[in-house]
Every structure is written in structure tokens, then in C-alpha cells.
Amino acid sequence: MKRIHILGISGSLRADSTNTIILKTVGTLFPSDVTFEIFEGLGEIPHFSPGLDSPGLDSPGLTDNQALARFKTAIGQADGVVICTPEYAFGVPGTLKNALDWTVGTGEFNDKPVSAISASPLNTGGNNALASLLLTLTALGTRKNEASSLSIPNVKGKISAGQVTDKHTIEALREQCGNLLRLIG
Ligand SMILES: Cc1cc2nc3c(=O)[nH]c(=O)nc-3n(C[C@H](O)[C@H](O)[C@H](O)COP(=O)(O)O)c2cc1C
Numbered sequence: 298m299k300r301i302h303i304l305g306i307s308g309s310l311r312a313d314s315t316n317t318i319i320l321k322t323v324g325t326l327f328p329s330d331v332t333f334e335i336f337e338g339l340g341e342i343p344h345f346s347p348g349l350d351s352p353g354l355d356s357p358g359l360t361d362n363q364a365l366a367r368f369k370t371a372i373g374q375a376d377g378v379v380i381c382t383p384e385y386a387f388g389v390p391g392t393l394k395n396a397l398d399w400t401v402g403t404g405e406f407n408d409k410p411v412s413a414i415s416a417s418p419l420n421t422g423g424n425n426a427l428a429s430l431l432l433t434l435t436a437l438g439t440r441k442n443e444a445s446s447l448s449i450p451n452v453k454g455k456i457s458a459g460q461v462t463d464k465h466t467i468e469a470l471r472e473q474c475g476n477l478l479r480l481i482g
Contacts, residue, residue: 301331301481302333303324303332304372304374304377305320306320306393307339308381308390314383316416319470320379321460323381323414338364338368342399369400369403376410377412378406378439381416382414382423384427388425388429401436406434406437411440412473412474413434414448440480442476
């Protein structure tokens with residue numbers, strides 16, 4: 298039987314990103330027969346503009362961008378996707394939104410089971426970014442339900458030495474993993 302494979306996408310490019318740490322912890326919470334990888338290279342994806350996603354004389358090279366090709370392939374090959382993102386200026390980081398916009402025309406996220414997580418050092422938990430991300434994931438036609446999202450407030454106190462240490466947060470992340478696997482079916 299084919300192994301379930303999950304792709305993690307962090308909305309932060311920072312080396313010591315709290316969101317990437319959360320994703321790494323998520324990767325440890327799936328059953329051992331589930332494989333998990335975090336996408337690397339979100340920042341190398343070019344700026345999206347309509348028309349650039351289809352080959353043509355006005356878009357030489359962009360459809361050949363390696364990071365973009367890897368991104369689309371990684372989503373296409375994953376059975377489910379976990380996105381964990383910070384909030385910047387009450388919204389989704391531009392880098393993440395840009396990458397998602399590239400998939401509107403090609404449909405890699407269509408019917409893809411997803412979990413959406415936001416984390417913030419503030420007590421608002423990145424709620425604005427999460428709400429915006431969920432709208433985008435709806436536009437992309439992802440498979441999700443009312444339990445497919447989690448916001449993590451005051452994140453700095455819940456992480457230590459590169460791991461999530463807060464047991465309530467770990468339990469909530471474990472529920473995200475379980476819900477995602479049920480969506481995959
Ligand atoms: C330009 C900028 C804007 C930010 N805006 C928000 C915001 O609107 N809401 C929020 O909760 N945090 C905001 N933050 C704080 C981030 O949540 C914080 O830097 C967080 O650690 C980033 O996530 P990371 O650790 O995964 O990189 C902002 C940070 C920066 C640098």
C-alpha cells in the first residue's frame with residue numbers, strides 16, 4: 298500500500314522561524330508510516346502575474362523556474378498539506394500568498410486536504426492572516442473542514458530549543474494531524 302506523504306509549507310523565510318519550528322514538530326506527530334517534508338525555496342519563486350503561468354512569447358523562462366516547478370510538483374505529489382504562517386501587517390506574508398497564487402491556474406491544490414496554522418508572539422495568534430489564508434484555500438478548492446485550522450497565540454513561550462514544548466499546543470497540533478489524515482481518508 299502507498300505511504301501517505303504530507304508536505305509542510307512555512308510562511309516564514311527566517312532561519313529560526315517559530316512557524317517552521319511548529320511545522321517540524323507537526324512532522325513528528327504523524328504515525329511512523331506517514332512521510333513528511335518541509336518545502337524549501339518559497340523565497341525563490343518569482344512574482345506571479347497572470348499570463349506568466351502559461352508558456353508564451355511574453356514569458357520566457359518563468360515557467361522554467363526551478364523553485365516554482367518544485368513547489369508545484371511537491372504539492373501535486375503530496376496527499377495532504379500543512380501550512381504554518383506568521384501574520385505580517387494583519388495579512389498573509391507576501392511570499393506565501395505569491396506562491397499560492399501560482400497554483401490558481403494549474404490547480405495543484407484542487408481537492409487537496411489541508412491544515413492551516415498561524416502562530417504569533419501576540420495574543421491574537423495571527424488570526425487575521427489565518428482568516429485570509431482560509432479564504433485563499435477556499436478559492437483554491439482545497440479539501441478542509443471546520444477543524445482544519447489552528448491559531449497559536451503567544452508562541453514564544455510555547456517553544457524551547459527548536460521544539461514546541463507546550464503540551465496543549467502539541468495536543469492541538471496532534472488533532473490537526475488526525476483531522477488531516479481523516480480528510481485524506
Ligand atoms: C513587518 C512585520 C509585521 C508584523 N505584523 C504582525 C501582525 O500583523 N500580527 C502579528 O501577530 N505579528 C506580526 N509581526 C510579528 C511576527 O508575528 C513575528 O515576527 C513572528 O515571529 C514571525 O514568525 P516567524 O517566527 O515564523 O518568522 C510582524 C513582524 C514583522 C517583521
